Amino acid sequence: MSEVRRDIVTDTWVIVQTSSAGMPDDSPRPPRRPPDCPFCQGNEAMTPPEVSAVRAAGTTTDGPGWRVRVVPDKQPVLRIEGALDRVGVGIHDMVTGVGANEVIIESPDHETNFAALSEEQIRLVLDTWQRRLVDLYRDSRFRYVLVFKDHGRMAGGSTIEHVHSQIIALPATPRRVKDQLDGARAYYEYKERCIFCDILQDELDSGQRVLLATDRFVVFAPYASRLPFELRVKPRRHCHSFGDATADELADLSPVLKRTVGALHSALGDPAFNVVLQTAPNLLPQDGYWETIGRDYHWFLEIIPRVRRTDGFEWGSGFFINPVAPELAVARLKEEL
Amino acid sequence: MSEVRRDIVTDTWVIVQTSSAGMPDDSPRPPRRPPDCPFCQGNEAMTPPEVSAVRAAGTTTDGPGWRVRVVPDKQPVLRIEGALDRVGVGIHDMVTGVGANEVIIESPDHETNFAALSEEQIRLVLDTWQRRLVDLYRDSRFRYVLVFKDHGRMAGGSTIEHVHSQIIALPATPRRVKDQLDGARAYYEYKERCIFCDILQDELDSGQRVLLATDRFVVFAPYASRLPFELRVKPRRHCHSFGDATADELADLSPVLKRTVGALHSALGDPAFNVVLQTAPNLLPQDGYWETIGRDYHWFLEIIPRVRRTDGFEWGSGFFINPVAPELAVARLKEEL
Numbered sequence: 001m002s003e004v005r006r007d008i009v010t011d012t013w014v015i016v017q018t019s020s021a022g023m024p025d026d027s028p029r030p031p032r033r034p035p036d037c038p039f040c041q042g043n044e045a046m047t048p049p050e051v052s053a054v055r056a057a058g059t060t061t062d063g064p065g066w067r068v069r070v071v072p073d074k075q076p077v078l079r080i081e082g083a084l085d086r087v088g089v090g091i092h093d094m095v096t097g098v099g100a101n102e103v104i105i106e107s108p109d110h111e112t113n114f115a116a117l118s119e120e121q122i123r124l125v126l127d128t129w130q131r132r133l134v135d136l137y138r139d140s141r142f143r144y145v146l147v148f149k150d151h152g153r154m155a156g157g158s159t160i161e162h163v164h165s166q167i168i169a170l171p172a173t174p175r176r177v178k179d180q181l182d183g184a185r186a187y188y189e190y191k192e193r194c195i196f197c198d199i200l201q202d203e204l205d206s207g208q209r210v211l212l213a214t215d216r217f218v219v220f221a222p223y224a225s226r227l228p229f230e231l232r233v234k235p236r237r238h239c240h241s242f243g244d245a246t247a248d249e250l251a252d253l254s255p256v257l258k259r260t261v262g263a264l265h266s267a268l269g270d271p272a273f274n275v276v277l278q279t280a281p282n283l284l285p286q287d288g289y290w291e292t293i294g295r296d297y298h299w300f301l302e303i304i305p306r307v308r309r310t311d312g313f314e315w316g317s318g319f320f321i322n323p324v325a326p327e328l329a330v331a332r333l334k335e336e337l
Numbered sequence: 338m339s340e341v342r343r344d345i346v347t348d349t350w351v352i353v354q355t356s357s358a359g360m361p362d363d364s365p366r367p368p369r370r371p372p373d374c375p376f377c378q379g380n381e382a383m384t385p386p387e388v389s390a391v392r393a394a395g396t397t398t399d400g401p402g403w404r405v406r407v408v409p410d411k412q413p414v415l416r417i418e419g420a421l422d423r424v425g426v427g428i429h430d431m432v433t434g435v436g437a438n439e440v441i442i443e444s445p446d447h448e449t450n451f452a453a454l455s456e457e458q459i460r461l462v463l464d465t466w467q468r469r470l471v472d473l474y475r476d477s478r479f480r481y482v483l484v485f486k487d488h489g490r491m492a493g494g495s496t497i498e499h500v501h502s503q504i505i506a507l508p509a510t511p512r513r514v515k516d517q518l519d520g521a522r523a524y525y526e527y528k529e530r531c532i533f534c535d536i537l538q539d540e541l542d543s544g545q546r547v548l549l550a551t552d553r554f555v556v557f558a559p560y561a562s563r564l565p566f567e568l569r570v571k572p573r574r575h576c577h578s579f580g581d582a583t584a585d586e587l588a589d590l591s592p593v594l595k596r597t598v599g600a601l602h603s604a605l606g607d608p609a610f611n612v613v614l615q616t617a618p619n620l621l622p623q624d625g626y627w628e629t630i631g632r633d634y635h636w637f638l639e640i641i642p643r644v645r646r647t648d649g650f651e652w653g654s655g656f657f658i659n660p661v662a663p664e665l666a667v668a669r670l671k672e673e674l
Contacts, residue, residue: 276653315612318513
C-alpha cells in the first residue's frame with residue numbers, strides 16, 4: 001500500500017509506502033546472472049505477464065522470440081486499479097497511490113551495457129518508450145509518465161544488471177516538471193520564443209558545450225550542470241511531447257544515444273548513470289498549463305552520470321557544487337566519440 | 338576559480354569550478370586519525386588560521402585550549418574577496434564566485450559521534466553556528482548562509498571523521514529556500530497564519546509523527562518525508578531567523594539534538610546523515626521577500642539520514658519514493674529514546 005503525499009510548503013510529492021515496516025534492505029547483493037536472470041530470453045516465467053512486446057511473427061506472449069519486452073514491476077510502488085482521489089489529511093493533502101510501474105527489458109540477451117546494443121535495438125527501445133507513454137496518457141488518472149533508466153548501483157540500479165529501463169505513471173505532476181513549465185511560460189510571455197529553442201541556439205552559437213549535433217538532435221552539457229558530465233539530448237524541432245516525436249527523429253536519436261552513452265562509458269570507465277525523459281505532463285483542459293503547453297515546452301532527454309555523492313549542502317538547499325565545468329566535461333568526452 | 342551559474346529554466350543555482358580539469362577523485366581514502374587528524378587539539382597548525390573560537394581565558398589564537406574552533410575550508414569553492422557581480426553570458430546568468438566556506442570543529446577531542454558530545458559542548462556548537470550566521474549576514478554580498486553537517490561517506494562526508502559542521506555563505510538564494518518562502522507567503526495570504534506554526538500544531542494534534550516535544554522544540558517526521566527517517570526540529574516560538582533564537586532556546590535545543598541524533602544512531606547503526614539549518618535569507622529592502630519574511634518564515638533544522646541511494650526517478654522529477662512511512666520511522670525511533 002502506498003499514499004502519494006504532498007509537502008504543502010514546497011509542493012513536492014512523495015510516494016510513501018505505508019505498509020512497509022522498518023528499513024529497506026540496502027545491503028549489497030550479488031547481481032542476478034544467467035541462468036538466474038529474470039530478464040533473459042527463456043526466463044519469461046520469472047516475470048509478471050507481459051504488458052507489451054516487440055516480437056517476431058508467430059511467437060506467443062510470455063514466450064521467447066521477443067526483442068523488447070515490457071512487464072509490470074514485480075514490486076510496484078503504485079497500484080493500477082482504483083479511482084484517483086485527492087484527500088485532506090489534517091492540514092495535508094494526499095492522492096491515493098494509483099499509478100503504473102513497468103519495466104522495459106531492452107534486449108533478450110544478457111547485455112549490461114546500453115551502448116553495446118545495436119542502433120536498431122536502441123530504436124526498438126525508443127519506439128517502446130513512445131508507445132507506452134502514449135498508451136498510459138490515454139488514462140487521465142495518470143498525470144505524468146516518467147521514463148527513466150538507472151544504470152549501476154550509485155544510480156539506484158537494482159541487482160538486475162540486464163539492460164532495462166522503467167516507467168512510472170504518476171497521479172500528480174512532479175515539482176521539477178512544474179518548475180520547468182513555469183520558467184518556460186514566463187520566458188515565452190516576455191520574449192515570445194521557446195526558452196528551450198533559444199538555449200539550443202545559444203549552445204550551437206557558443207559551441208563550447210556541444211558534444212555532437214545531427215540534423216535532428218543536439219547533445220550538450222547544460223551551462224548550469226548540477227553534476228559532472230551531465231548531458232542533455234534535445235530535438236532541434238520544437239515539440240512539447242515525446243509522444244509526438246516522428247519516426248525519423250527516433251531513427252536519428254538511436255545512434256545519437258549510442259554514441260553519447262558510449263563516450264561516457266569510455267571516458268569515465270562504465271560509470272553509474274541515469275537517463276530521464278523530460279516530456280509534457282498529461283494535461284486536462286482545466287489544468288493551468290493546458291492552453292500554452294504546445295508553445296512553451298520542448299521535450300528532451302537528460303543523461304546524468306552519478307560519479308559523486310551529494311552532500312547536505314545540496315539536499316538542504318537545492319544549490320549544487322559541480323567540480324567539473326561542463327566545457328571541460330565536453331572536451332573530455334569528445335576525445336571518446 | 339568558480340562561477341555561480343543559474344539554470345534559467347528552473348532558477349536553480351550551481352557553483353561550477355571552472356578551473357578543475359577532469360574528474361574529482363572520489364575513490365575511498367583512509368580516514369585521518371590521530372596523530373594525523375588536522376581537527377584534533379594540538380594540530381592547529383594543520384588548518385588555515387582560525388576565524389573564531391570558543392577558548393579558555395589566556396589561551397592564544399591557533400594554539401590549544403579551545404572547545405569549538407572555526408577555520409576556513411582548506412579548499413574553498415568560493416572566495417571571500419571581490420565584488421558581487423551579476424553577469425550575462427549568452428542567454429545565461431552568472432554571479433562571480435564570491436562567498437565563504439568555513440569549518441566548525443565541534444570538539445577538541447577526536448570524537449566522531451555527534452551524539453556522544455556533552456549537552457554543554459553541543460550548546461557551544463549551536464552558539465557558534467549562530468554567531469557565525471549573524472556575523473556573515475553583516476556582509477550584504479552573502480545572500481544566504483547554509484549551515485550543515487555531513488556525517489559519513491554516503492552523506493558526502495570527507496575523510497575527516499572528527500566531528501565538524503560546515504558553513505557556506507552564498508551569493509544567491511537557493512531555490513529550495515525560495516520555494517519555501519513562496520509556499521509560506523501564499524499560505525499566509527490565504528489563512529493569515531504561519532504555515533510552519535500550523536504544521537507544528539497539526540503534528541502535535543495528530544501525535545503520530547512526533548518523536549519528542551519539549552517546552553521550546555518539537556521533533557517530528559514530516560508528513561511527506563522524502564527519505565526514510567527524515568526528521569525536523571522546529572522551535573515552538575514563531576521566529577524567521579536562527580540568528581534570533583534566544584539563549585534559552587539554544588540551551589533547550591542542545592539536549593533535544595543529542596537525544597534525536599542518539600536515537601538515529603542506535604536505531605540505524607551509526608547511519609550517514611546530514612543536518613541542515615533552514616533559516617531566512619539575508620534580505621535587502623529591494624528583495625521581494627523583505628516586507629513579509631518575519632511574518633512568513635519559521636526557522637528549523639532538518640536531519641536527513643542517508644540510508645538509501647536516490648535513483649533517476651527522483652533526480653529527474655523531484656518526485657520521491659519513500660519506502661518507510663514516517664509514522665513507522667518515528668515508532669521505531671521512540672524505542673531508542
